[in-house]
Amino acid sequence: MSYASDKVPVFDPANPNGGDSLNIDVNAQYVGFEYHYTYLVFCGFIVWLIIPGIGLLYGGLARRKSSLALLFQSLMVAAVTTFQWMFWGYTLAYSRTAGPFIGDMANFGLKNVSAAPSPGSPVIPEIVFCLYQMLFCACTVQIVIGGSFERGRIMPSLVFGFCWATIVYCPIACWTWNANGWLFNLPSLDFAGGGPVHIASGWAALAYALVLGKRRHAGEKEHGKPHNTTLVFLGTVLIWFGWFGFNGGSALNASVRAMVAAFNTNTAASTGILGWVLVDYIRHKGKFSVVGACEGAIAGLVGITPAAGYVSPWLGALIGFLTAVVCALLQDLNKWIHIDEGMEVFKLHGIGGMVGSFLTGIFAQSWVSALDGTTQAPGGIDGVGVQVGRQFAEITAISSYSFVVSCILLLILKYIPGMNLRISEEAEMIGLDVDQFFDEQIGDWSMFEQLEARTLESSKSEGPSSRAISAQYA
Structure with missing residues (x-):
């Protein structure tokens, strides 16, 4: 990154923690650059809202008798993932001495993660970078948990979340964003997590639903209606708001490129709504759906995530619209593949992420990425057609790794005595909330x-x- 000042902080291997705070002012190295890390930490704060937002969204989409479990898991996932990230998640993803596939233990237990310039940007202290990336991991695990809804026990889901973050998310994050990662050096273009967050979580949720098996419905329709549309709407609003930090902060500075990414976020969500509602309007002969509009917004957000800092606003609008239309047209996907993934995580995040990554390869523009002062990332529209092939490499590698490893991990957990991934048939009929909680139920x-x-x-x-x-x- 180049800046007007010649006093950009430089990482010193002799002082990997940024210096002895008892003897020097470690803040002095960032004088004149405070606005960069202030902006990023604010983005991190609003990214956190995505976690309960997903809980509210999932809770509203589920039936009443299993809604409380999904709200509870959003907090538990945040807690478990925070511990995992501090323990070894951060070093496995972002250690400076990482290999092309996974990091080492150089920062085990957050060793030396303090005031030094971060591996992502020299104007961001590493502790701020660590916090921001930790929230990405937490959001991803929370998305994955949707694959277990209405039939997955809570404690095993948290054990799975810890293990999945360790052996799936962290390696994929290392591939994609660590300077030593093989996808980073290919290079594939992934601005804010189309691969590590969405493609990985979508395929993992599909694996979770496959291993758990279909729900037993006791005479009900196979896919019941959402029990609370208001919760769905509120969850979507929090997710949308948090996504400004998710995409807008991924430039890792407060440059014009970050502002364009934030603008593209709102644009793609809006055109995503238009695309999904249009499909619904035609399919249902002039009628609308609030849930459909919410799904359209999320599809647009997913689609623009890998492209947010690479495309102009009008192309961002097109990406959001196309991603939502593709996802909306796959209404019967679960029936086609015979897997009961009723929360539609795979459709929205897995397929939406793949569409967004593919379109990034086509539409990436050098002049947009150069708005940060140094990066140039051309795609097919700039005459670099090979970038589409690189995006396919990212899509296929992450999809296959996440699905296969998630299936293996779930099958191992399934046959560990006492783990019991799935609740009993009787518990499923009376609801996850009555089975897993004491004296608490949602609603009246x-x-x-x-x-x-x-x-x-x-x-x-x-x-x-x-x-x-x-x-x-x-």
Whole structure:
């Protein structure tokens, strides 16, 4: 990165932690550049909102009887991933002495992660860079958990999340963003996580749903309607807001390129809504869907993630629109592949991420990436058609690695005594919330309790259990 000042902080291998704070002012090296790390830490703060946003989105999409578990898991995933990242996640992804596939233990336990210039940008202290990237990891694991909804036990899902972040997310992040990574040096173009975040999480969620098996529906429709559209809307709003930090901060500075990335974020989400609603309007003969609009916004956000700092706003609008249309047209994807991935993580994040990565290879423009003062990343539109092939390399490598390794990890956990990835059939019928929580349920259950009491009074001994009946209305 080049700046007007000639006093850009430089990493000193002799002082990997940035200097002895008892003897020198470690802040002095950043004088004149404070706005860069202030901007990035603010972006990190709003990225955090994506985590509960996904919890609210998932909780609203699920049936009432399994909604609380998804809210709870959003907090638990943030907690578990924070520990994983501090323990060894950061060093596996971003150590300066990493290999092309995974990092080493140079920063184990956040050793020397403090005031030194970060490996991502010399004007960002490494502790700020570490926090920002940690939240990316947490968001990704939270997306993956959607593959287990309504039938996956909570404790095993958290164990899986810790292990998945270690052996799937961290290596892929190293490939893509570490200066020693093989995809970084190919180079593939991935501004903010089309591969490590979306493609990886989409395929992992599909693996989770496959290993768990289909839900047992006890006479209900295979895919019930979302139990609370308001929660879906609120979750989407938080995700959209957090995505400004997700994409806008990925320049790792407060340059004009970062501002363009933020603008593209809003643009692609908006055109994503237009694309999805258009498909719904035609498919349902002039009627609309709030959930469809929310899904369109997320599809647009996913599509623009790898391209945000590489394309102009009008091309960003096109990417958001096309990604949402492709995802909306795959309404029956779960039936085609015979996997009950009812939260549609694979469709929105896996396929949306692949579409966005492919379109990045076509539409990347050097003049946009050069807005940070130094980067030039041309794509097919600039005459570098080979970039499309490089994007295919990223897509195929990340997709295959994430799906295969996730399946292997889940099968190992499945057969560990006492792990029990899936709840029992009876627990599934009464709901994940009643089975996994004590004395807590979401919303007003008085109507269902009255129904259960009446059913219990009138039922005969050979009839179905009252819990099973009331569960059908949850």
